Amino acid sequence: MAEISVNIFVGNTTFIDPEVYKLWLEGHSSFEGASIRYQKLSSQTAGLKFDLLKSDTTDNYRMFLAMEKHLRSPVTLSYQPLFQIPPDMQRMLIEKYYELDSIVAREILGKKLSSKHRKDLDEVSDKTKVSLKSCRRQYDNFKRVFKAVEDMEGPMVKNIQANFCFSELLAKKYAAVVFFANNRFETGKKRLQYLTFSDFAFCADEMIVKWTAGSTDSRKEDLDADFDREFLQELRELKILVSDKDASDQHKGLISASLKGKISEKAYADIESNFKNLSRAIVNIASGMIHSKELRDFFNDVVEKIVEPTKQAQWTSNDMALFLKCYTSSSYQIEGMGRHSRLHTTLERYMTTLTKCVLRMYHS
Structure with a gap:
């Protein structure tokens, strides 16, 4: 055998x-x-x-x-x-396990991650058509990550990756959740409902990169969750762009000359007639960020005072992009700004992120 x-x-x-x-x-x-x-x-x-x-x-x-x-x-x-x-x-x-349903994350974003809000998840489930079990798991995930990294030193995205083994893409989404929960941004106003979780997460990433304490000094604590207070104080000095009539008129003249023929006629006409209001909105948002309530209203203010008025005047996204770029570059030529060269860095730091946020929010 x-x-x-x-x-x-x-x-x-x-x-x-x-x-x-x-x-x-x-x-x-x-x-x-x-x-x-x-x-x-x-x-x-x-x-x-x-x-x-x-x-x-x-x-x-x-x-x-x-x-x-x-x-x-x-x-x-x-x-x-x-x-x-x-x-x-x-x-x-x-x-x-940690994947986000964007519609669920959008409902939770900006809220304090407390047991009180966890009890309200049945409303989130009804609104989003995502099961209550899934909503609870996602909420608990948000809270778990927040608690783990809120007091850590060092870059938030890397801290999240190290503690939760996330990809960089997923870690950035959770960094946005932590950033919004820490700073309690207002996201629930009616005029903000058109903005998606991805819109807010994009803006949070830009703010973390440019406006937090760790964005300029890697030795500071609470690097990415907190705004750079010195920077917020310096933003108040940008009022020089609107407080002096001659400076404001000079700024408008520089922008008008630079943009003539490069943007739509409707946008150009609106700049000619409404420049002071638009410039004041840009500067007032900046100078108000030192106050907690105005900081929390950042997104509402941007939509109310910049996005909605220019959309009503039928600006295109390209019009807005060219205007904000020109607004920044021409500011350096104003006499008052010329005497305060330190403000050039402050303005650039502010306008770089504001521009990206405004353009991201400039959709229906």
Whole structure:
């Protein structure tokens, strides 16, 4: 009788079904998850038994629940002994667990991450059509990241990556959540409802890069969550652009001469007739940021005093981009600014970020 040679390989790598994991994250019960899987697979697999699929789904859910304590502390996932998970699968598990539903994040953004607001998540669920379980998981994720990094020194995005093993893209989204929660920006006003989470996250990233204490001095504490107070104080000195009539008239003349023929006729006519109001809005927003309430109203003020009036005057995005660029460059030529060269750096720092934020918000 011929000998039969059999090679046996024994492994304990944990198998993760991404589709079942997605159903679990979405907040479906194991029965609901099995039903969704059955509807999808029964037409593709002859003789598929629902009970078998239900049992498999329940086993997967039980495994995810056992993993969840490590997902809440992602750095432990790589060295815990219970589940042998390849590095690429670990990254997928973490990224998906902390993935944001933009519509949910938009509802939570700017709110204090407290137990009181957690109780209101049923309203968020009804409004966004995202399950309450998913809303709660996302809210708890926001709060967990916020608590972990709010008092840390060093760049916030890197701190989040180090503590939660996020990709840079996901870490930047959470940095925006932390930044907004820390500074309590007003995001709920009616005129702001057209702005998306992505709009706010973009602006938060620009503010972190240019306007926080760590943006100019890496030795300072609370680097990325707090604004640079010295910078906010210096912004008050930009009132020189609007407090002196001669300076304001000179500024308008420089801008008009530079933009003639380069922007739409409607935008040019509006600059000619409404320059002082627009310039005053730009400067007043800057000078008011030293006060907590006015800082919290930054986005509302930008939309109310810059975006809405120019849109009503039928400016295009290109008109606005050229105007803001010219507004900045021509400011340096004004006599009063010429005597305060230190303000050139302050103005550039302010206008670079304001310009990016305004242009990002300049949509329907």
